[in-house]
Amino acid sequence: MVQSYKQKHEISNHYDAILIGSGMGCLAAGACLSKEGKKVLLLERHYTAGGYTHVFKRRGYEWDVGIHYIGEVNRENGVLKKLFDHITDGELKWADMGDVYDRIVIGDKTYDFKKGVENYKNQLKEYFPEEAQAIDAYVDLVFQVSKASRKYFAEKAVPKGVQTLMGKSMRKPYLKYATRSTLSVLNELTDNKELIKVLTGQYGDYGLPPAQSSFVMHASISKHYFHGGCFPVGGSSRIVETVDPIIEKAGGTILTNAEVKQVKINDGKAVGVEMNDGSVITSDCVISGTGFINTYTKLIPEDLINKYQVNDQLQKVNPSAAHACLYIGLTGSPEELKLPKANYWIYPDDLDHDACVERYSNDLDAPFPVVYISFPSAKDPTRNERYPGKSTIDIITVMPYDIFQQWEETRWKKRGDEYETLKEKFSQRLLNELFRLEPQLKGKIDHYELSSPITTKHFMNYERGELYGIDHNPERYENRFLQPRTPIKNFFLTGQDIVTAGVAGALFAGFLTASAITGKNQVEKAMM
Structure with a gap:
């Protein structure tokens, strides 16, 4: 089971691989390596494992932080289904969202995206x-x-x-x-x-x-x-729960509260990591799943950054958009509240997407350029039995990091009245978007809290509160350095920065990284 670095635990003197982070990329790479008989150690600085796949609980509610729906896992021979089955031994199950997975709302018009190509x-x-x-x-x-x-x-x-x-x-x-x-x-x-x-x-x-x-x-x-779209049966935490036994079976461990200070590099070769408490753990190779920018600005000694001209590479990538998420807890079951399974994507009707973003960037009182609403408790068939009479909703929008930057050095939950007032302003605006489409929910909300970009920075360690690592602009794809191998021998990257955004991209990245390390096509093995 997942253990805490702060508590009593067994750490070996040496591992076949150390993975920095426990997000989807590291979980997938760790599981693939474990299936090759490798003993791996995953080190997570947060108190909960899983990266954007983790959940948090408060006031009797459970919220899924990063997983809102996953595609291509409802087909037995689908690639993504096979990849998840491989790293969980088929223990991770999926609930289909139904015929409509997304509703695009533009002004007063709604456009349904239906499951199935012809549909x-x-x-x-x-x-x-x-x-x-x-x-x-x-x-x-x-x-x-x-x-x-x-x-x-x-x-x-x-x-x-x-x-x-x-x-x-x-x-x-x-x-x-x-x-x-x-x-x-x-x-x-x-x-x-x-x-x-x-x-x-x-x-x-x-x-x-x-x-x-x-x-x-x-x-x-x-x-x-x-x-179509699917949701993990039992919630997002089932991902870590089903991957962990695969890693343990090969003698590996996932540790939380385990922050890495830097990668240990001798003679141009990664040989382990130094922890924040000064202890050193050695390994045959090291994998960073913390993102391209984080990896090279926080984990690699500066002399090597200069030696391998990484600063030139860092100039070629930009952090992706920051966001805010309103987590809502409601009194009543999904059925009683008539919660849909389909997501809402809400847009103004007077401008195109780019113009809406530009208007909002210039004036935060302008209409939100995009509002996404997800109903996780309606998607998970076990939620009602685990949390009877309670439901949850997530509402996400774009949120510039700069407007919260003045509080980045303050402590979480103790950032002051001005910060809370600003969050409340955005919370009420997002609630109005919800009530416009689901008016029956007025008076049913028991609890809500807004996660700001600096909250994301605090928990996910992304410097600008970004959600998708580095931007997926046209220039990104010509950058040859966004791959598992690095100029440092036995040091590798994984996660969405080396493939594409989201959980599926990070999952695939984990397989690519494990393939680069083992010299074996891990995707092909999963498809057998």
Whole structure:
């Protein structure tokens, strides 16, 4: 079971691999290595393991921090289902959200995204009958890009010799669209601005509006949910709970309250880590799942940063958008409250997505450019038996880090009245968005609290409170340094920064990292 570094625990003098962080990338890489007989140690600075897959509990409620829905796990032969089954021995189960997984709300109009490729297309054609050809072309292009992504990401993990000989040809088909914005590609398919706004209605899943995001990131998210959305049965904490036994079986451990001070590097080779308390744990290799920026600004000695010219690389990436999340607890079961399973994506109707973001950036009293509402207690079939008569809702929006920056040196839960007043202002605005669509919930709220960008920084250790690591803009995909291997021997990266945003991207990254370390195709092993 997961243990705390502060309590009595057994730590070996040496491990086959040490992983810094316990998010999805580290969990996946750790499980894959464990299945290869490797003894691994996962070190988590937070008091709860799981990264963005963890949950927190307060006042008799449980909230899922980062997982709101996952695609492609409701098909037995789906790649993502196979990957999750591999690292959990099939113990992680999924509940389907039903026929509609997302509702795009633009002003007073609602557009449903339906499960199944044909259902998805047919429903869109009902909304936009004159755009049938464009809708077909769009879906075909999404699948084309998805097919091209396989070699692009596989190239990150193949041996260096193969990268030298075949890397360019493996990357080229994907880069054709990766280096273009979502908006530029969609503008070639249709000139219907409303259709484009609907098709890009999930841009909050990767943090950049259409004119700024890479089309391949958009296509990845769109395809990811074509077959519907699912939620972990038993909540997000089931991910760590089902991966942990795999790691333990091989003699490994997940430790919380275990903050790493720096990676120990001798003669250009990673040999272990130094903990915050000064102790040193050695290993054959070290893997960082803390993000590209965090890794090189916090964990690697400065002389090596200069030696390997990492500062040049750091100048080429930007933190993704910061966010705020309103966690709500309600009196009543999901059935009594008539909570939907489908998510809401809410947008103003007067401007396109990019213009809405720009307006909000210039004036925070302007309409939110995007509001996402998730109903986790309605998605998890076990929630009612675990928390009878109680329900939860998460509401997320974009939130500039700068407006909260003045409180970043204050203590969590003790940031002062001015901070709490500002949070309350945004909380009430988000509640109004909820009540507009679900008016029956007025008077049913028992508790709510807003997580600000500095809360994210406190718990997730992201410097600017970012949600998706580094930006998924067109420039990102040409950066060859975003891969598992680093210039430092036996030092590797994992997590969403080396693949794409979100839990699915981080999961796949874990498999790529384990493949690079073992020289074995871990994805192929999972698909057997």
